[in-house]
Amino acid sequence: MLENPTPMIAQYLSVKAKHPQEILFFRLGDFYEMFFDDAVLASRELEIALTARDGGNKNKIPMCGVPYHAANNYIAKLIDKGYKVAICEQVEDPKMTKGLVKREVIKVVTPGSFFNENLEQGSNSYIVQVVRYELEAALAVVDVFTGEFKYQYLGRLENDSLLLDSLARLNPVELILETITPANDVMLEFLQSRFPKCLLTYYKPDVAEQLLEKHFEQRPAQIVAVKAIENLLAYVQYILKIDCKHINKLEEIVQEEYMRLDTATLRNLELLRNTNDYGSKNSLFWALNATRTSMGARKLRKSIEFPLLNINTIRTRQEAVGVLIKETLRRDTIAELLDNCCDIERLLSKVELNTINPRDLVNLKQTLIKLPSLKVELSNLTASGLLQKLGLELALQSELGVLLEQALVENPPLIIKDGGVFKSGYSQDLDELRELSQDSDTWLKNFEQQQRELTGIKNLKVGYSKIFGYYLEVSKGNVGAVPANFIRKQTLVNGERYIVAELKEFEDKILGSKEKVYQLELLLFENLRLQVAKNIKELQLLAQQLALLDLVLSFATVADRYNYICPQVVSGDQLKIVEGRHPVVERLLKKELFVPNNTDFAGARIQIITGPNMAGKSTYMRQVALLCIMAQVGSFIPASQATISPIEQVFTRVGASDDLATGQSTFMVEMQEVAGILARANKKSLIILDEVGRGTSTYDGISIAHAVVEYIAQKIKAKTLFATHYHELIELETCLTEVKNFSVAIRERGREIVFLRRIVRGGSDKSYGVHVAQLAGLPSSVLLRATALVDFYAKDNNICQPEKTPSVAKKSVDNHSTGDLFNDVLLQEVLELDLPSITPLEALNFLYKFQAELKKT
Structure with missing residues (x-):
């Protein structure tokens, strides 16, 4: 503890004791100063100079500081680095105070209380x-x-x-x-x-x-x-x-009112953020976001986080979306009216925190004056109960809108101190003071000319300085002509400066009027702020109404633009989608054709899906989950027809990675996620499982996957999409009535395969792993060796029997012979060619590759 600190440092220590967790910004004049450990930390994090100050009894203490007018930039850096900042201000006027100025912490800036102007669209600072x-x-x-x-x-x-x-x-x-x-x-x-x-x-x-x-x-x-x-x-x-x-x-x-989405599902389905850079682009939020306001974007994000279970509420939204799709002209008009509407919710916080500026109030005014037109448009949409209700109940705030219109100029300054915020005619007192202030320039010019004529000094001029106020300046050569009523105030190298009684009276009057203009505008602005504050609840209701309108408008815009249909949301236990499409992937394919797929859980609640990697299994499974979520937020969906009963929970286990922080392996993470799903899922859940068991040995993996399917079929009975490379699992269809096999359609052309992206009935008994490896660009010698080994291991041979292990690639290289190579590998490919359907160009390409591989050996 510092002994015998100076009064100012003692005051600092007293304030700091109440805010030990925060970096204390201590206002001293035009700077926020930091001392002791705060100074050391801030100088390092902000990369500013660390100095020292006398703290009392000749003790030097660490100190650093930042200009108060640039403090927000420094505070933002500290917040971004995980710190909190306590702002300690002078709460007394130093001119009116003798001794130490009183100081208090007026706010603590944290990530949740830092007003981020660049907050990601739709986000909250919770x-x-x-x-x-x-x-x-x-x-x-x-x-x-x-x-x-x-x-x-x-x-x-x-x-x-x-x-x-x-x-x-x-x-x-x-x-x-x-x-x-x-x-x-x-x-x-x-x-x-x-x-x-x-x-x-x-x-x-x-x-x-x-x-x-x-x-x-x-x-x-x-x-x-x-x-x-x-x-x-x-x-x-x-x-x-x-x-x-x-x-x-x-x-x-109330969790029971919404679909439950766990942590893994939010991440795996990329509902709000993509898994690449964790931005919103290429997420479901991105695909559905055509909102015109920040309020609407936040409403969309919340709707995706909390999909509805109430069928009537879902249908009410769907009805509004359908009406807006049909009423194209009115939809465009409503969109134009919502454009540039201010963020009323965040604006009201600035009203309450007393950080609102003149431009904020002008933005509010411009929003309020649109409301009567918006009300007319909505009241004409009688086919939608939701839209008509919004039109009838829209909180117009007419009186407040008129007041703001009467008071504020169209383009006010950002800071009230700059003046010129209010229109002429709004305040008679303000107009009079402004007139006096504006006439000052004319008075000064006339006074200057008058004094030149009276004294005969042609180069006499009127000037102003902050120290001396208004003065008359005379050159050295004309000092002798200065009359007796001129009072000398300052001597210059080339002349003298004087004041006279008349000029001093004018100064007192004009400077007083400018200060009065500022004080009066400040008072008038505070009155406007209080008028807005009186209407906080009504304005909050208005914000909610505009957000809901913006939400259904966004759904309608996206549905019309990308050819979505209205899914039938019904009670019961149905999930049938005809020609469904992935809402994000189909957008990213651009000109390429997205292959739609059907989904129907009638007759079997578990679909085992086989097929090679990259064929589209994961996209299809995610697509089904996304379309259910879209339907339950009230959106239309990309499909030609759909009947969906509300899903209570969506669970996904799609991919996994090592959890290095806790030392858990990929397989452990996978098993924990599966265990969580089996513990929480019920009959009204939708489960997405992708490659369960692949993180361990083949036989263990097959056994675990088999047991999981049985458990879901017999105990949980949830709708399940189960993608696997374990072809042995397709046999479960013969012993479990809840299971049906599906696979991704493949067209084989010799050693090549074409992914048709179509989910078809029936299982696949081939992995096509070598084909996928070929697409990935593995060396041809590795591919040839792998092809030979596939047959070898398929016959249950042991890797530790080198005399039985085929050496296709080695033999080919050592003997410079094409005979064995042709018989072992390429002959099989020739035999598998579909000659009736192959085109001349495809045949030529195959022959070219055949020749190139022979040349290599």
């Missing part, structure tokens, strides 16, 4: 609070920039799967835990692997009671949920230092 209490758990979620506040009661957790799945859907930027526990360590590992930008914070408020009642009307029945909500509200107040009146609606996440 802060999530997790609380465990007497074996139960709950989480609370807030986005302080949209006012959204939700909670989820997780019940008694046997494991962390439900919690981790919920976190995966929310994709938080900040996670708040009360204490460090082994269970929290599991979450930490998960978050670090899935969300490297998520900041983990341990925070337990001293007092959090009554905050729930202060913000919300309803109160959850579960104690653990109440604790999560109140703790999160306390944290929000800790970082924002305000009441946050825009956080006024509490929503419960």
Whole structure:
């Protein structure tokens, strides 16, 4: 502890003691200064100079600083690196204060409270609070920039799967835990692997009671949920230092109302992000996103994260989409009206946080003036109950719109201090002050000319400096002609500067008027902000209405553009799709023709799909899951016909990789995912399993895959797509009535195969692995050797019997003979040629390759 610190350093230490977890930005004049360990850390992370300062008793303490006007750039860098920043401001006017200026922390900037102007479209900045209490758990979620506040009661957790799945859907930027526990360590590992930008914070408020009642009307029945909500509200107040009146609606996440999507499914199906660079491009969100507003994009993202189970709600959305597809002109008009609508939800947070600027209010005004036209368009769409209801209930906010229109100029400055925000005629007092200010230039010119005439000094001029104010400047040669009423203020090399009483009176008047203009505009702007704040709830409702409209408009736009159809969503247990297409892959193929496929689970709930790699098995399986999800968010789907009953859960096990962080192998990860699926799936689930068992020995893999299929068929009875290379599994169709075999159609042409991308009835008993290796570009000698070994191992020969191992490639090279090579390999290919269907060009290509391989040997 520093002994005998200076008063300023003592003040700093007092503030820092209350914010030990944050880097403290301590305002000193035009800079934010950092001291002690904060200075060392900040200088390293921000790459700024580290200096020293006298801290008292001749002690030198580390110090660094950044200009206050550029602070946001530095804060953003620290936030991006995983730090939090406490902003300590001067809360007194130094001119009006004797001694040390009072300073307080006005806000704490964290990933969840940093206003990111470049936030990825449709994303939220969620802060999530997790609380465990007497074996139960709950989480609370807030986005302080949209006012959204939700909670989820997780019940008694046997494991962390439900919690981790919920976190995966929310994709938080900040996670708040009360204490460090082994269970929290599991979450930490998960978050670090899935969300490297998520900041983990341990925070337990001293007092959090009554905050729930202060913000919300309803109160959850579960104690653990109440604790999560109140703790999160306390944290929000800790970082924002305000009441946050825009956080006024509490929503419960009721899992039973939505399709459950676990962590692996969100990732494997690329619902929100691709698995390449984790961006939104080439995801389902990307494929469905034709939204016109940020509010609509967020609504789309939430809809994909939480597909609906209620058939009536789904049909209501579908009906609206269908009407908008037919009403082309009205759809285009509505789209134009939604274009450039401001993000009302995030704007309202700026109103509450008092960070709103004049241009924000102009954007709100431009949005509000569109609403009457939008209401007319919607009220004419009587064929859709949803659209007509939106038209009838649209919150117009006419009075606020008129007020903003009367008050604000079309292109105001970004900062209120720059002036010129309000229209002439809005305030008589402001107009008078402006007139006085604008007339000052004319007065000064007239005064200057008058003084020249009175004194006879032709080069006399009027000037202004911040130190002396307005003055009269006279050159050295004319000093003798200066009259007695001129009072000398400053001597220059080439002249003298004077003031006179009349000029001083003008200065007091004009400078006072400019200050009054600024103060009056500031007051008028604050009044406008308060008027908007009075309408927060109504504006939040408007934002929700516009978001829902934008969502169904986006569905209609995409459906019309890419030829989607309306799936029949029915009760029961049906899943039939005719000529279904993958919504992302068909877009990426561009001019190439995507091959559609049929899906029908009538008569068999498990489809075993065989065929080579790259033939399209994985695309087909993902396609089925994606079309079900699209149908349950209310979207049309890429198909010619479909009947779908709501799926309660979608599970996927598609690919796996080593979990290096926990030392788990590919096979262990695969088995854990399969175990989780078998534990949680039910009859109304859709399961996608791709190559189960491939991470271990062949016989173990076949046995595990066999047992998994049996378990699903006999115990779970879920709709299942099971892709495998174990051709032995096609025999299960003969003993399990729930199983049917399907395969990817292949056309063989000698040593070549053509993927037809069509899923057909019946199993395949060939892997075509060597053919795929050929497509991958393996050397021809390796391919020849592999072809010979396939037959060798098919006869159950042992690799440790070298005398029996064929040496096709070696013999060919050593003997320079084509006879054995021809008989062993190429002869077989010639015999397999489909001569009636082969074209002359294909025959010539085969002959050319044949000759080239013979030349090599």
